[in-house]
Amino acid sequence: xxxxxxxxxxxxxxxxxxxxxxxxxxxxxxxxxxxxxxxxxxxxxxxxxxxxxxxxxxxxxxxxxxxxxxxxxxxxxxxxxxxxxxxxxxxxxxxxxxxxxxxxxxxxxxx
Amino acid sequence: xxxxxxxxxxxxxxxxxxxxxxxxxxxxxxxxxxxxxxxxxxxxxxxxxxxxxxxxxxxxxxxxxxxxxxxxxxxxxxxxxxxxxxxxxxxxxxxxxxxxxxxxxxxxxxxxxx
Numbered sequence: 001x002x003x004x005x006x007x008x009x010x011x012x013x014x015x016x017x018x019x020x021x022x023x024x025x026x027x028x029x030x031x032x033x034x035x036x037x038x039x040x041x042x043x044x045x046x047x048x049x050x051x052x053x054x055x056x057x058x059x060x061x062x063x064x065x066x067x068x069x070x071x072x073x074x075x076x077x078x079x080x081x082x083x084x085x086x087x088x089x090x091x092x093x094x095x096x097x098x099x100x101x102x103x104x105x106x107x108x109x110x111x
Numbered sequence: 112x113x114x115x116x117x118x119x120x121x122x123x124x125x126x127x128x129x130x131x132x133x134x135x136x137x138x139x140x141x142x143x144x145x146x147x148x149x150x151x152x153x154x155x156x157x158x159x160x161x162x163x164x165x166x167x168x169x170x171x172x173x174x175x176x177x178x179x180x181x182x183x184x185x186x187x188x189x190x191x192x193x194x195x196x197x198x199x200x201x202x203x204x205x206x207x208x209x210x211x212x213x214x215x216x217x218x219x220x221x222x223x224x225x
Contacts, residue, residue, distance in 0.1 A: 034213065043115075043201050043216030044154060087153075098144055098156040098167050099203075099214060 002027040002090040009106040012082075018075040020105050022088030025069040031092055033064060035073045036099070037084040044087065044101075047073065078109045113137055115204050115217035123223045124192050132187040132220045136204030142166070143185040144214060145177060148199040160185060161207065192224045 005023040012018040024033065034049040048055055048062045050071075055062045061074040075082055087104040116135040124130050136143050142161045146154040147170075156169035160179035171177075174192075179185045189196060199221050203214040 038154075041199060041219070041221075043203075043218050046213035046215065049213065085153075098159055098169060099154075100156065101146075101153040103153060 002031055004088045004090055004102050006086075006088055006103065006105045008103060009108070011108050011110055012075075012078045014080060014109050014111050015077055018078040018082065018107055018109070020073040020075075020086050020088075020107060021070065022073070023070045024088070024090045027068050027090050031090050033062065033071050034089045034091060034099070035060070035062065036087045036089065036101075037082075038087070038104075039081075039084040044099075047086075078107075080109050080111060083107060083109045115202055115215050117200075117202050117217035117220050119220060120218065121221050121223075123225060125225055126192055126194060128192050128224075130189045130192060130222060132189070132200050132202075132222070134185045134187070134202030134204075134217060136183055136185070136202075137215055140183070140204035140206045140215075142205045142207060143179055143183070144203040144205070145171075145185070145187050146201040146203065146216075148201065148219075149195075150198070154201060157187070189222075194224050197222060197224045 002024050035047040036044045038044045048060050050062045064071045085104040085106050087101050118133045144159040145157040148154045157171040158177050159167045163179045175189050177187045199219045201219045203216045205214040
């Protein structure tokens with residue numbers, strides 16, 4: 001699986017958009033970008049994933065650059081409950097592969 | 112919707128004792144993963160099972176073993192417990208039935224070794 005790089009921490013004002021970047025310059029053509037988050041001591045929670053097209057669901061949007069070497073997770077209207085560690089993970093799909101959690105980004109949503 | 116269920120939620124054991132953690136995956140999920148998260152650390156993959164067979168192995172100590180049963184639930188057995196085994200243990204389940212699927216995590220078992 002390709003290595004990912006994320007900033008260790010970010011702050012965001014409540015109600016504003018939170019944009020979390022991730023670099024994955026060694027991603028291969030068949031690897032997907034997955035985002036998970038972990039709210040303090042709870043089980044990690046799946047957010048979104050994508051291959052090369054931008055994706056949106058009820059939780060977030062995922063923007064992947066055309067060269068696929070980086071991506072941005074967007075929480076459109078951050079709330080205090082979005083304070084968590086966000087993990088960007090690059091992995092193959094379609095197989096029972098384990099997730100390799102890196103250091104992630106600690107997002108703190110401020111009131 | 113049914114989620115991944117782990118039991119117990121909390122467990123306190125003494126050094127050199129044994130512990131068994133249980134995981135009940137989401138119905139019709141064929142894959143189970145176990146992760147260990149020490150204090151202040153990120154989750155680390157231990158072991159996984161697909162259709163009751165071990166599929167991948169990570170940094171699981173030899174003192175630990177795991178299996179997946181015919182009803183797809185899984186158990187993580189930990190022997191000769193050490194203080195350093197104190198951690199959150201997460202189980203996740205998934206399915207290989209579709210090309211792009213996510214893993215669903217349980218709420219974890221907090222093991223404290225004293």
